[in-house]
Amino acid sequence: MEYVLIIISAVFVNNIVLAQFLGICPFLGVSNKIETALGMGGAVTFVMTIAAIVTYLIMYFVLIPLNIGYMQTVAYILIIAALVQMVEIILKKVSPSLYQALGVFLPLITTNCAILGVAILLVQKEFNLLESVVFAISNAIGFALALVIFAGIRESLDLVDLPKGMKGAPIALVTAGILALAFMGFAGIV
Amino acid sequence: MAKESTFKNMTITLLTITLLSSASLGIVYSLTEEPINEAKNAKVNDAVSKVLPEFDNMPTSQKFEREVDGGKITFYPATKGGKPVGTAIQTFTKNGFGGQIDLMVGFLPNSTIHAIEVIEHKETPGLGDKMERGKSKFSVQFQGKNPSEFKLSVRKDGGNVDAITASTISSRAYCEAVQRAYDAFITEGDIK
Amino acid sequence: MNQLTNFTKGFVKENPVFVLLLGMCPTLGTTTSAINGLGMGLATTFVLVMGNVVISLVKNIIPAKVRIPSYIVIIASFVTMVDLSMEGFLPALHAQLGLFIPLIVVNCIVLGRAEAFASKNTVAASFVDGLGMGLGFAFALTLLGAAREILGSGKVFGMVLFPDKYAMLIFVLAPGAFIALGYLTAVMNRLAKKSK
Numbered sequence: 172m173e174y175v176l177i178i179i180s181a182v183f184v185n186n187i188v189l190a191q192f193l194g195i196c197p198f199l200g201v202s203n204k205i206e207t208a209l210g211m212g213g214a215v216t217f218v219m220t221i222a223a224i225v226t227y228l229i230m231y232f233v234l235i236p237l238n239i240g241y242m243q244t245v246a247y248i249l250i251i252a253a254l255v256q257m258v259e260i261i262l263k264k265v266s267p268s269l270y271q272a273l274g275v276f277l278p279l280i281t282t283n284c285a286i287l288g289v290a291i292l293l294v295q296k297e298f299n300l301l302e303s304v305v306f307a308i309s310n311a312i313g314f315a316l317a318l319v320i321f322a323g324i325r326e327s328l329d330l331v332d333l334p335k336g337m338k339g340a341p342i343a344l345v346t347a348g349i350l351a352l353a354f355m356g357f358a359g360i361v
Numbered sequence: 362m363a364k365e366s367t368f369k370n371m372t373i374t375l376l377t378i379t380l381l382s383s384a385s386l387g388i389v390y391s392l393t394e395e396p397i398n399e400a401k402n403a404k405v406n407d408a409v410s411k412v413l414p415e416f417d418n419m420p421t422s423q424k425f426e427r428e429v430d431g432g433k434i435t436f437y438p439a440t441k442g443g444k445p446v447g448t449a450i451q452t453f454t455k456n457g458f459g460g461q462i463d464l465m466v467g468f469l470p471n472s473t474i475h476a477i478e479v480i481e482h483k484e485t486p487g488l489g490d491k492m493e494r495g496k497s498k499f500s501v502q503f504q505g506k507n508p509s510e511f512k513l514s515v516r517k518d519g520g521n522v523d524a525i526t527a528s529t530i531s532s533r534a535y536c537e538a539v540q541r542a543y544d545a546f547i548t549e550g551d552i553k
Numbered sequence: 554m555n556q557l558t559n560f561t562k563g564f565v566k567e568n569p570v571f572v573l574l575l576g577m578c579p580t581l582g583t584t585t586s587a588i589n590g591l592g593m594g595l596a597t598t599f600v601l602v603m604g605n606v607v608i609s610l611v612k613n614i615i616p617a618k619v620r621i622p623s624y625i626v627i628i629a630s631f632v633t634m635v636d637l638s639m640e641g642f643l644p645a646l647h648a649q650l651g652l653f654i655p656l657i658v659v660n661c662i663v664l665g666r667a668e669a670f671a672s673k674n675t676v677a678a679s680f681v682d683g684l685g686m687g688l689g690f691a692f693a694l695t696l697l698g699a700a701r702e703i704l705g706s707g708k709v710f711g712m713v714l715f716p717d718k719y720a721m722l723i724f725v726l727a728p729g730a731f732i733a734l735g736y737l738t739a740v741m742n743r744l745a746k747k748s749k
Binding site: 190248253283287288340 | 575577578579581622625626629630632633636637652655656658659660664723726727728730731732736738739740742
């Protein structure tokens with residue numbers, strides 16, 4: 172039951188993008204097309220889950236026992252940077268087309284605040300290892316969900332007539348706001 | 362121009378930078394440890410004085426803790442002129458809408474609730490955050506009530522508590538924390 | 554470019570938030586009030602300036618291949634310093650900004666300036682660049698924070714302007730952040746175009 176709560180909360184109620192404001196840069200940058208959105212979502216899921224596991228282990232088995240909890244930020248970001256490098260190398264070999272499509276956004280996953288944010292959050296919420304993995308995967312799914320929905324909306328937005336000042340970022344932001352409003356409705360579920 | 366990227370150079374650079382980083386952070390940490398602890402204590406002391414009648418001892422120096430339900434309950438006994446005037450109990454719930462909520466509940470010696478102060482919460486502004494004392498009458502309804510007669514659950518669940526409108530989860534969690542404090546108070550028995 | 558242009562570009566022409574669209578996460582997440590936005594902006598400015606200066610100082614000693622990890626460690630260290638200092642000396646603001654303080658390390662502005670500017674320019678110029686970009690960021694955040702605070706709670710910098718029953722709560726919540734930023738960006742860009 173606990174796990175269902177974690178999942179629903181992370182995917183819908185406290186959606187990482189629309190409620191917690193993490194992962195906005197790729198959200199605005201990669202969501203023009205549904206396929207790229209899906210690809211980005213997949214890459215983020217992979218990195219987020221492994222990052223959650225590794226940072227969890229490092230925090231509880233190295234940093235805290237050695238009383239250097241304050242090195243959390245430094246250690247975490249290094250781990251994430253290394254992981255993203257690995258994903259890049261693997262992706263280049265396994266799926267060169269996806270690698271091309273994601274382009275410059277792939278190394279940008281390192282600065283995706285969602286990944287670092289989730290890693291820090293699961294320590295704050297005092298999850299155990301299994302709960303942390305569930306939490307990480309759910310948040311990644313929530314991220315992918317927000318991205319894909321938004322990509323769908325944006326594909327239609329491109330065809331609409333807008334005042335010049337609102338084109339691009341402004342209308343995207345207002346649309347995201349309305350989407351966030353819709354997601355607020357999920358608050359009643361839990 | 363930048364140094365050559367030989368394996369030796371890269372390793373030495375990274376090691377040096379990491380060492381310098383840990384060293385400088387260690388220094389900053391030791392410098393800020395005191396202020397950080399003081400800030401945390403100030404918050405607790407403030408909460409204790411807000412939930413109990415006048416006292417003249419130092420409850421934080423006489424505090425003791427118990428492990429309850431996977432968390433910590435802290436007791437802050439207060440006395441005036443040597444006579445107990447009440448106990449402030451720091452309690453928690455993990456079931457708030459936004460996560461953990463920490464409360465300070467002030468009990469008089471006969472287990473009547475004197476007042477409750479929110480120490481920390483992550484509830485939604487405008488909804489669950491109405492549990493804070495200044496923001497609505499929610500927390501006031503507990504004052505002067507004795508949990509032996511006043512049922513600490515929301516009316517929806519058969520209790521006597523009026524929940525915050527549209528924030529049933531926050532209200533329930535709040536009640537759970539207060540109940541936990543009461544149960545701990547009763548279990549502890551006579552506090553000297 | 555001369556140092557004055559270097560400093561002021563961060564405010565309008567190359568404003569990190571309204572023009573470059575960087576640092577969106579803290580922009581949306583910490584602007585529930587003007588003070589929070591200002592606090593966050595200044596904390597980020599500190600990291601930007603210190604990071605730029607140190608990176609510019611060591612740019613010639615660091616082998617090219619480990620540039621990014623080295624910059625990251627340097628930036629992360631300053632972020633941790635800010636985090637610890639705020640926890641000790643400004644606990645209320647620290648609690649309000651919460652998770653977004655350590656997240657300064659992944660603020661695209663910080664690493665972006667380090668890579669694009671500090672690694673190729675003198676220490677003095679990097680200092681000015683960091684200061685300009687940082688204060689421009691702080692300016693944007695304070696502006697958005699003030700807008701959200703006024704519309705959402707009738708206050709600004711904690712001072713009551715009108716009773717909050719006339720305020721639209723949505724602006725201090727998530728959707729309001731997006732919407733407010735969207736319109737503010739449109740307005741700011743319109744003003745920037747007019748002043749050219």
